[in-house]
Amino acid sequence: MTNNGIQLTEEDITGIKVDAIVNAANNSLRGGGGVDGAIHRSAGPELLAECRTLGGCPTGEARITRGYNLPAAWVIHTVGPVWHGGTQGEPGLLARCYRSCFSLAQEHGVRNIAFPAISTGVYSYPKEEAARIAVQEARRALAENKTLAKILFVCFNQATKLAYQKALAEF
Ligand code: APR
Secondary structure (H helix, E strand, O other), rough: OEOEEEEEEEHHOOOOOOEEEEEEEEOOOOOOOHHHHHHHHHHHHHHHHHHOOOOOOOOOEEEEEEEHHHOEEEEEEOOOOOOOOOOHHHHHHHHHHHHHHHHHHHOOOEEEEEOOOOOOOOOOOOOHHHHHHHHHHHHHHHHHHOOOOOOEEEEEHHHHHHHHHHHHHHH
């Protein structure tokens, strides 16, 4: 289902052939579990080797690497906030993650990009609030960046898909 350039999909992000996939990483950029682990497993060891040259990534920022064995040409690694109840700047940091990813995408002429539900797994960010931020930032990016044609939100479970469907209906 496409909604003005935004599409929801339920597949494994590592198999999606887009210009860039986004990784929900941690500050070390040394890999981990969840989507981070899946992306590193699929990309192969060269991804970690390139990540090691980047010196980590502060929460809210993003770094770009090649995709190596992934079908995607680029991986944009971003570090989402850990949810602590919403009173420690989490919403602003999550919004910054999306903006950081979109600005790197623009710098690299990315036409289509796939995002996981950043921070909503291990980092426990509530899915509905996170989806609202994701959709709002996606709408802004599509309006500002004419090179960007398609944004895929990868919903790896039913609860995430429902949250994104609700957010798309609201904005
Ligand atoms: N494809 C798409 N989405 C996936 C995949 C996959 N292969 N695997 C997991 N997901 C989904 C999860 O179901 C969740 O909806 O990605 C979303 C983000 O969850 P996490 O991967 O746990 O990421 P996050 O909550 O941002 O926590 C980041 O987890 O893996 C570690 O190194 C990572 O420390 C960092 C932390």
